[in-house]
Amino acid sequence: MAEPMLHVDGLQKAFGALQATDGVTLTLMPGEIHALIGPNGAGKSTLIKQIAGGLAPDAGRIWFDGREVTALGTPARARAGLGRTFQISSLAMEATVLQNAVLGAMGRAGSAWRFLRPVMRDAELVEQAQAALQRVGLTDHAATRTAELSHGQRRLLEVAVALTLQPKAFVMDEPMAGLGASGSKRMTSFLDGLRREAPILLVEHDMDAVFALADRISVLVYGKIIATGTADDIRADPQVRTAYLGEEDAA
Numbered sequence: 001m002a003e004p005m006l007h008v009d010g011l012q013k014a015f016g017a018l019q020a021t022d023g024v025t026l027t028l029m030p031g032e033i034h035a036l037i038g039p040n041g042a043g044k045s046t047l048i049k050q051i052a053g054g055l056a057p058d059a060g061r062i063w064f065d066g067r068e069v070t071a072l073g074t075p076a077r078a079r080a081g082l083g084r085t086f087q088i089s090s091l092a093m094e095a096t097v098l099q100n101a102v103l104g105a106m107g108r109a110g111s112a113w114r115f116l117r118p119v120m121r122d123a124e125l126v127e128q129a130q131a132a133l134q135r136v137g138l139t140d141h142a143a144t145r146t147a148e149l150s151h152g153q154r155r156l157l158e159v160a161v162a163l164t165l166q167p168k169a170f171v172m173d174e175p176m177a178g179l180g181a182s183g184s185k186r187m188t189s190f191l192d193g194l195r196r197e198a199p200i201l202l203v204e205h206d207m208d209a210v211f212a213l214a215d216r217i218s219v220l221v222y223g224k225i226i227a228t229g230t231a232d233d234i235r236a237d238p239q240v241r242t243a244y245l246g247e248e249d250a251a
């Protein structure tokens, strides 16, 4: 059997008396979209932050691509091939679409801005950035100021920025948030293809997208995974229906 690309084992994180992550164990296998769903405050973002390296767990371990990364920070995990898109935009709004993608291609080094002009003359970086823009369908907007993009286009640009690092796997925090029906559809079809080159751990509230895309779904409630399975397994799980789906999908 294939080795997991990502393996989280027994993760714990408390904020004071609140156990936000309570013994979470999960895997992300090559080629799959594994969706993480759960009510507001269930601990999805807290878990994603620990996986991406921005928040240290109290206990538990994380392996990525066969190597333990528990003690590594975000940049080291990104260099190891873990791509991430954020719930809140991390784009430079005054920069052009292409400049944002180039910044991504150079690894978002903290000092990037000072060197932006010479960097824009680096043919290899610019080529990587253009290739990523083409993949998400933003080529025609390369010279547009990022602030002028629609919300959906910004989401796609965030994915393009993550793509420039050629990640081996993605962790995505609500990529569909705020997208209209057509934006959601476009993102869904893009992620559908992307999983073949890099598996995706997907936190998403858009249940249509989750049930259309996910090979496996894990349900997080009060920091604990209460069920993991296919869309059909999850729909049929009585505990899930009571704890979560029942709120919006009693049918």
Ligand SMILES: Nc1ncnc2c1ncn2[C@@H]1O[C@H](COP(=O)(O)OP(=O)(O)OP(=O)(O)O)[C@@H](O)[C@H]1O
Binding pocket: 015, 018, 020, 038, 039, 040, 041, 042, 043, 044, 045, 046, 047
């Ligand atoms: N830095 C923090 N300090 C204290 N409490 C926090 C902190 N971050 C998150 N929490 C709490 O931990 C719990 C889990 O929050 P988290 O944001 O991970 O949930 P979520 O499932 O991502 O929610 P949503 O779906 O609304 O984004 C919540 O009760 C939240 O208030």
